[in-house]
Amino acid sequence: MAITRNIYKWGSAEVEHSLPSHTRSFIESQFNVSSDFKSAFPKGVSEIKPLRKSKLSTSAITKFKKILGPNSFQLDPLDRAKHSIGKFYTEIYNARFGKFEDVAEAVAYPRSEEEVQKLVLLANELKLPIIPFGAGSSVTKALQAPNGGISIDLSKLDKVIEFNTIDSTVTVEAGIKGPVLEAFLNEKGYTCGHFPQSFEFSTVGGWIAAKGAGQASTGYGKMEDILLALTAITPSGKIESKPYPAASIGPDVFKFFLGSEGIFGVITKATLKIRKFDPQNSTKGSFIFKDFQSAVETMREVMQGGFGKPHFFRIQDPEETDISFKMSGVEGSFADKTLTFLGYKPNSRSLMHVIVDGDPDYSAFVFKKIKKIAKKRGGFSTGSSPVQKWLDQRYSSAYLRDSLMDEGIRIDTLETAVTWSELYGLWDNTRKYIKSFPNTSCMVHISHAYENGANLYFIFLSPMDVKNEIGSFTSFHKGIIDTIHKNGGSLSHHHGIGRMLAPWMKSEVGESTIQALTAVKKSLDPKGIMNPGGTLGLK
Template sequence: MSVNTMQTRSIYKWGSPEVEEKLPSHTLDFLNNQFPVSNELKSSLPKGELNLKPLKKSKLSASIVSKLKKIVGNANVSLDDVSRARHSIGKFYTEIYKARFGEVTEVVDVVVLPKNETEIEEILSLANANKIPVIPFGAGSTVTKALQAPKGGISLDLSRLNRIIEFNAIDSTVTVEAGVYGPELEKHLNERGYTCGHFPQSFEFSTVGGWIAAKGAGQASTGYGKIEDILLGLTAMTPSGKFESKVYPAASIGPDMFRLFLGTEGSFGVITKATLKIRKYHSENSAKGSFIFKNFEKAVETMREVMQGGFGKPHFFRIQDPEETDISFHMSGLHGGKEDLFLRFIGYKPMQRSLMHIIIDGDPSYTKEVMKKIKKIAKRNGGFSTGESPVNKWLHQRYSSAYLRDYLMDEGIRIDTLETAVSWSNLHTLWENTRAYIKSFENTSCMVHISHAYENGANLYFIFLSPMNQQNEVSDFLKFHKGIIDSIHANGGSLSHHHGIGRMLSPWMEKEVGEEGIRILSSLKKTFDPKGIMNPGGLLGLK
């Protein structure tokens, strides 16, 4: 493999450069039947062999670059095209698609890797004095176009801020720098009998700072909470100065100002440090189970009754809708097997049935009692217990499945996602109408799951797949994508539940928060960042 091949694919590829997921033959046969892609289209798609097209020349003067090198050291300033390109895209579909053809257009001028808050303060001071944009960079897993640099500037890579500062068993807290990756944090905690409880699909390739900046959620957030429920305090460096919150279990001291940085995606300042809640954890105490229901409605009713039951709740709680359940049967090789035939025989039909996964963490007596009550509710709603096996299979691939996107795109299959939060009373209408829009396009599959549940509602996570359009893939996709967002919003869903807003959803922000909401966000932005250098160019609905 040539150097250019490695460089080009590594710019957009998910995860570890060494890992390339493949699909078994039965899954490939299913996908080829489901999404017919011509050999002509497949052969026309680059798989990493194209050179990166020349980027815009860095606009920074030699003097500015010299000053940056003086702050962080020569080895921690990168001006090469591959580094600049890699730090200027995330994992939004069109970013990946264009990068396959060597196209990365809205790029930063330089990548800088500070090691501490003092260096960040000096960089922000230099950038502010010269009105140079600054875009904080964690691990690059954003799917909202938040890393694109329409005005160029500095990519502030926080990977060197990777210290676990304090583990506090008395207070059940851990304090870490923003560049700490999920696996390192969790390993440190597990060795001491604790967990952070935050497991996004990007867990292996995302950072604590990124979780906070996106206001993210993990796969066990039903039990442990989203990141805003886990965060107790933070430090952020802004162009106006250093903000550092004190850590309390709770306090009535006016608004919780540290929460102003949640979900702001680098537009107010640079998150450098955070204190998080931790929980005692022993995996051997966890209770696992799964149920299959005759339809999505009964599965959702069971989930709602559990969440409103007052007896406890699962930490991991997931429902696959009928199409996702059906595709899961096909891709796992279960379709047509003895388990499938038995389920059909007792009334659980393909494209009607819906699968539920459950994991409950905690004390053994608690997990046992909660599972007992869930089984009772599931049975009342026609749920058939399918044991621990489906949960264990899902856990085995919950992170590695992210690699399949690159492989599917190699094969000419478009795949992307959108997610939302919705009240129970609006959930079915939103699910039905948005699915109907997506399914109105030829050869398009729409898999939907619920993976985060609350007393008052849940999220819906839409995954859509179809053959690529050989002539107009980018414009065709963007039109299709806009229609999905419009449908979600028109049917009572939030713009996002956990991915964030970025530049992707920015055009809808005024509809979401109102004119006064935009005015408040703009005022906060001006307070922290008077000259508008932090991640400028249409983030969060801001001009």
């Protein structure tokens, strides 16, 4: 495998995910990509292009190695490149050609909070930028190092510190990955309830820094609902909160680190809520509706019903529903023909997935209520099989992005939060903008629902521009963000801002908020070493 493919690849570096036959058939019939372009487009290259030269002095390198040991402070070009990109489309595209810009000058691997403290103090003394690094799944260009500096990889801070069944909490180091934490909890009959699509390759610290959401956040909440306390190391000192269930002790300073994306300090420890969990108690089901509006109104009524709510709640819009039928081989099947005969027609129908966790009486009661509301709005029950099939590929489907790009297909996503009253206009106008570009597919789903609104997640696919893919994509991408923002959508629901969305930050939150964030940063990071260079729209 080419070296750069190991760097940018989604999923495990050891596993190549080939396109399923039905997916390949859809791609080949939908998008006209020349065989010459596909064969010429690199899957990766054997050598990376020369990186920006490190400006670290010999004296500084010696001091950092004294803290960490010689093998835990790396200057290797591959290590530097890997820690300076995430999973944003242009980062991956450039990496295929061996091109890495804005790279860190070194990578540090601390093994303890004490070592993190020493690293931050030394970097502050030397005025060297620090970019915290979890597992590299950021899609907002938040891991780039435009001012150089040191990437602090927290992967060795991966321990469970305390498991507390009386308080229903778990305290962990920030570098622990999702599967490790969840396996630990599941063995004891609990769950964290946080399952982002990056779950297999993301960390607790990253979840907090991005203010992330999981696929079951409708029931378990986003990270701001799960996080009880944290410890963070800032250039001005340690911030450490206590896991009170609630408290009125002034503004919650520790919550400044939710969504902070490394601009205030390095998160080293967190206490999270946990819930009792037995998968046998979960009630699953799917419904298909004749149109998107009927599905959305069902979801809204459920969320505002006051009888409880599902943990996993998802709607696919008509185009995503149709494409999922094609990619899974359902199109043209007996089931497909039956649904069409019953009035659930292609280009109009929308699929809904539901899972309710918890006590079996509760899950059965809530699902029964949802089923009644769905039936009232014309929803046809399709059983638990569709949702189970979706669960089986909920992480691995993202790894097909590499294979799609191998075929010359541009694929990326943007997501937003919106109130119910603004949702249809935002969905319709953003789709119109995306579909105004030739030969472009736009799949949209709702995967996080609330009493007052929901998120919309846009996935767009088209053939690459063979002459100027980066320029073409950048212009197209900017237009989507502008359209979302003009139609009442937030800049992000759970991916965060990073540097990608920073140009819109002031118009989103206002000048006074930018000034407030700048003042907090000035207090915690007086020399401006923490993830500098435009993150969150700050100078």
